[in-house]
Amino acid sequence: MTAEHDLRAVGLSLAYDGREVVTGLDLALPPGAVTVIVGPNGCGKSTLLRGLARLLRPVGGTVLLDGTPLHTLASRDVARTVGILPQSPTAPEGITVADLVGRGRHPHQGWFRQWDAADDGVVAAALEATGTVELAGRRVDELSGGQRQRVWIAMALAQDPDILLLDEPTTFLDVTHQLEVLDLLADLNRERGTTVAMVLHDLNLAARYADHLVVMRDGEITALGHPSDVLTAELVADAFALRARVVADPVTGSPMVVPIGRSASRPPTRLPG
Amino acid sequence: MTTTAPPAPAREVLRTVRHARRRRTVLVCTVLVAAVLALAWLSLVWGGRTGDTLDYLAGLLGTGEGGGEFTIGRLRLPRVALAVLVGAALGIAGGIFQSVLGNPLASPDILGVSGGASLAAAFAILGLGLTGAAVGVAAFLGATVVAAAIYLLAWRDGVTGFRFVLIGVAAAFVVNGGIGYLLTRAEVSDVRAALVWMVGSIGTPRWGDVAVLAVALLVLAPFVVGVSWQLRALGLGDEAAAGLGVRVERTRLLALALAVALTAGATAFAGPVAFVAFVSAPIARRLLPTGGTVLGPAALVGAVVVLAAELVATHLVPSLEVPVGIVTGAVGAAYLLWLLATTDRREATS
Numbered sequence: 106m107t108a109e110h111d112l113r114a115v116g117l118s119l120a121y122d123g124r125e126v127v128t129g130l131d132l133a134l135p136p137g138a139v140t141v142i143v144g145p146n147g148c149g150k151s152t153l154l155r156g157l158a159r160l161l162r163p164v165g166g167t168v169l170l171d172g173t174p175l176h177t178l179a180s181r182d183v184a185r186t187v188g189i190l191p192q193s194p195t196a197p198e199g200i201t202v203a204d205l206v207g208r209g210r211h212p213h214q215g216w217f218r219q220w221d222a223a224d225d226g227v228v229a230a231a232l233e234a235t236g237t238v239e240l241a242g243r244r245v246d247e248l249s250g251g252q253r254q255r256v257w258i259a260m261a262l263a264q265d266p267d268i269l270l271l272d273e274p275t276t277f278l279d280v281t282h283q284l285e286v287l288d289l290l291a292d293l294n295r296e297r298g299t300t301v302a303m304v305l306h307d308l309n310l311a312a313r314y315a316d317h318l319v320v321m322r323d324g325e326i327t328a329l330g331h332p333s334d335v336l337t338a339e340l341v342a343d344a345f346a347l348r349a350r351v352v353a354d355p356v357t358g359s360p361m362v363v364p365i366g367r368s369a370s371r372p373p374t375r376l377p378g
Numbered sequence: 379m380t381t382t383a384p385p386a387p388a389r390e391v392l393r394t395v396r397h398a399r400r401r402r403t404v405l406v407c408t409v410l411v412a413a414v415l416a417l418a419w420l421s422l423v424w425g426g427r428t429g430d431t432l433d434y435l436a437g438l439l440g441t442g443e444g445g446g447e448f449t450i451g452r453l454r455l456p457r458v459a460l461a462v463l464v465g466a467a468l469g470i471a472g473g474i475f476q477s478v479l480g481n482p483l484a485s486p487d488i489l490g491v492s493g494g495a496s497l498a499a500a501f502a503i504l505g506l507g508l509t510g511a512a513v514g515v516a517a518f519l520g521a522t523v524v525a526a527a528i529y530l531l532a533w534r535d536g537v538t539g540f541r542f543v544l545i546g547v548a549a550a551f552v553v554n555g556g557i558g559y560l561l562t563r564a565e566v567s568d569v570r571a572a573l574v575w576m577v578g579s580i581g582t583p584r585w586g587d588v589a590v591l592a593v594a595l596l597v598l599a600p601f602v603v604g605v606s607w608q609l610r611a612l613g614l615g616d617e618a619a620a621g622l623g624v625r626v627e628r629t630r631l632l633a634l635a636l637a638v639a640l641t642a643g644a645t646a647f648a649g650p651v652a653f654v655a656f657v658s659a660p661i662a663r664r665l666l667p668t669g670g671t672v673l674g675p676a677a678l679v680g681a682v683v684v685l686a687a688e689l690v691a692t693h694l695v696p697s698l699e700v701p702v703g704i705v706t707g708a709v710g711a712a713y714l715l716w717l718l719a720t721t722d723r724r725e726a727t728s
Contacts, residue, residue, distance in 0.1 A: 122535070160620050184623025191617035195480075200669025203395040211611045212623035229388035241391045242398070245669075264622065 110186050110267040110300070111136055112157060116166030119149070119156045126152045128324045129166060134268065134317075139294050140302040141311040144321035145345050150304045151192070151272050153321070157302070158189035158270045184212035188266030190257055192273050196245040202256050203241040206231055209263025231262035234296075235289060251282030258289060269293070271303040275310070283307070287314045308362045312336050313354060320344050336360040399668050403675075406665045410678035417685035418458045422450060424693060453582060460583045460647060461688050461702075462681040463591045465654060467644035469680020470602055472655030473662070473673045474637035477609045478630050479539035482717060485656040486521070486641040487710075489546025492650035493553035494524025495642060496576045499649070500557050503572045504564040513575065514646035521642035524549055529634065536627050578649035578703030580688055587647055594643050598636060602673055605633045609671040651703045653710020654683050660717075683709075 113133035119126055127149040134140050134157075142150045155161045157168055159175045168175040175183060188209075196205055209231065210224045232238045235255045240248065245256060254274060261269055274290070275283040291314055294301045305311045311318060312332040320328040320335060322344045328335045337360075341349045347364055354361040422431045426449055434450040472485040486492050498520020502508040508516065528549050532542040557576070561569050608629045611619045616626050641655065661683075662675035687705040694700065 155617070158621060160617050179623075180620075180625050181623035184621065187621075189617070189621035191615065191621065193615070194618040195613070195615040197613040197669030198663075199667035201395055201399070203392050204399070204669060205614075207392075208610060208614060208622070214607075225389055225392055229392055232388045232392070238388045238391055241388070242395045261621075 109136065111171050112168070112187060112268050112300070112302075114153070114157060114166065114168050117153075117156055117163055117168060118165030119152050119161050120164045121152070125164065126324055127156060130324070130326060132319065132326060132329070134300055134302050136300050137294070137298050138300065138316040139291065139314060140300075140317040140319060141315035142302065142304045142319045142321060143306075143308055143311045148321040148344075149324040150321050152324075154189075154270050154272050154302065154304050155191075158187060159183060160189065160191075181212045184264065184266075186266055187268045187270065188261040188264040190261045190269070190271045190274060192276065194257060196253070198246065200245050201241070202237060202243055202245055202248070202259075203228070203232075205245050205256060206237070206241075206259045206263050209260040209265075212264060227265055228263045231259040234262060234293060235259040250277050251279075251285060254278060254282070254286055255289065258286070262293070266299070268300040268302070271301070273304050273306060275305065275307070283310065290314070308336070308341070309354065312359045312361065313357050332359055336362065402668070403666060406675060407678065410665075410675060410682060414462060414678060414681045414685065417682060417689065418462065421458045421461070421685060421689055421692075422454050424689065426450075426454075456583045456585050456588050457580050457688070458685070459588045460591065461580050461684045463588065463595060464580065464644040464648045464651060465658070465680035465682070465684030466677035467591070467595060467640040467680070468651065468654040468684075469658035469662070469676040469678070470673050471637040471640040471644070472657075472680075473659030473671065473676035474605065474609070474633050474640075475655070476659050477613060477671055478633045478637075479542050481539050481543050482660060484539065484543045484546070486525075486637065487650060487652055487655050488550065489528065489543065490548075490550030490553050491521050491525045491528075491546070491638060491641055492645055492652075492655075493550045493557070495521040495645040496650050497553040497556045497560075498523075499575050500560045500572045503575065504560050504568050507568075509571075517649075518642040518646040521645055522638060524553060525634070525638040525642075529631070537630060574701060575649050576703075577701040578645075578651035578706070579691075579701035580648050580684070583647065591643060591647050595640075598639060601632075601636050605629070605636055606671045606673045609633065609673075613669065613671065649701075649703060651684060651687075652707035653713070654680055654687075654706050657710055657713050658683060660713075 111133070114130055117130045117132075118128050130153065132153070142153065144150045152161065156163060159168065159180075162176060170178060170183065170186065207220075207224070207228050210220075210228065213224065214220070232241055235258055237252070237255050237259050240252060240256065245253060248256065258274070261271075271290070274286055278286065287310060290301050290303070293299050315332050318329065318332045318335050319326055320340060327344050328340050336351055338349055338351050341347050341351065341362055348366070349362045349364045351360050351362055353359075431450050434447065475484045475486055475489070476482055495517035499513050499517040502513045502516035528542060528546045529537060532538070532545045534541065561572065564572070608624055611622045611624045612626065612629060614622070620626050644651075658680040659672060659676040662672040662679045666672055666675055683706065684702065687709065688702045691700040691702045691705045
């Protein structure tokens, strides 16, 4: 399966309250691939993602969807192609998983034509893909963090987007659930051909799951490409101001960052008893 | 993108969940409609002869002699009809405010929108010596102007619920100050008229009043349906809603404008009946805890609240008719205390 839609930023500048956070940035999301954006806090990676999702209006440059500026397209049309899972969406009190996932159909519905069998099929497929079928009747506010995140991803899938953007989908999750969510996204990318772009904090998980790694610093891209080509000790030192060794991940062979830090020469004290 | 073959068991589960929700919605709405009808019937017959009402209704249907034209047809039926319309309008308006602003305290009667109506009405009565429909028009304008002012003051690259609520509360204090000023400067006899208006009462409306409000509500109804649908997406947060293709600021403005029109319309005819907008949607949400926008059920709850309060106000103390706003005010104040007492605890445990 191939994804035919193309989302790219051209000379994109984004600002909050007049303060530029992203400056003149060019980036194309390779269709059908998983792009991961990393960078230190405040480097503008979430801002960039929000700009790509048209949650922010550019102060300069533009975001193009298949060659057309995003801001000239109708919101609903964009929403049928580009889905965004923000960092902290809110689930209305008491809503069931089935209803929440169903709201992903919003851009495909109208005021009076609100639900049909096709919607049912898409929502059912989204529940299956995320392994949340057995949760369908539960209330979202009773779920664990990992379950909840899978449900939100199911909602984004019900939107049936070709391009799925996620802002730190693994925050607040323990390591098991982080891997679970990332595996789920990798599966979706492989099986449905969905173009995935996400912001991640963990460099090693980013290196493991990205086809295309984007490293940002101070609102600009400092490096991009395949993780094996991009992620070097020099780059980590440059972008994160962190001394680190980069070795091969013993499980996947992808690059793995081992930070050195100040107390590296001093192994943890073994406590008596 | 095409989806894979729809998995049968998942569809089955979805259908079950949806049917359960629908059953509950239908049940709750049926009970609420029954309550509206029962209260309406009680309002018609209480303290009169049931025969009159039956005769009158039979007359309307053309199957009987008719009768009771004055008590039922002129006095009680328009009153009941207006109570239902006012309750429904305020219930919907409160529901919209609370969902758009994401705050259970955010309702037009707490945020100074109804206060704006009162201030304008007080000015019309005390300052300009107006009466009747002109006061209603002034009230409508007052509510609209204050709401627009709150919106503009809260605007800062868009409107957040928090800012809107804070500025709305401040606006309520300002208009109350204005009302106080007008009352202290006026003649005592005029003050009484203004106070009666500001407490909120259904009074004895003419059919013409009822018709105007009914037509206004009918015209606004399709917008309520549309806004209700957009609010479902907005309930997921601004960013998620924008991601779903909702134009957040425009939707919020449209929804608030609609709610203000409903509030101003109801207030023009019945005065600012306290707390109806504030309590109706939360009650509806409690009856239907499914995360929906519950504007329809909120309208029914609003009608029930106003009808019930009107009954109490009319019959609680024999030979003394209390304005309906006093009763809803007492009920609403109790609810507000309960809300404040329970909210913290619930947030602490979740």
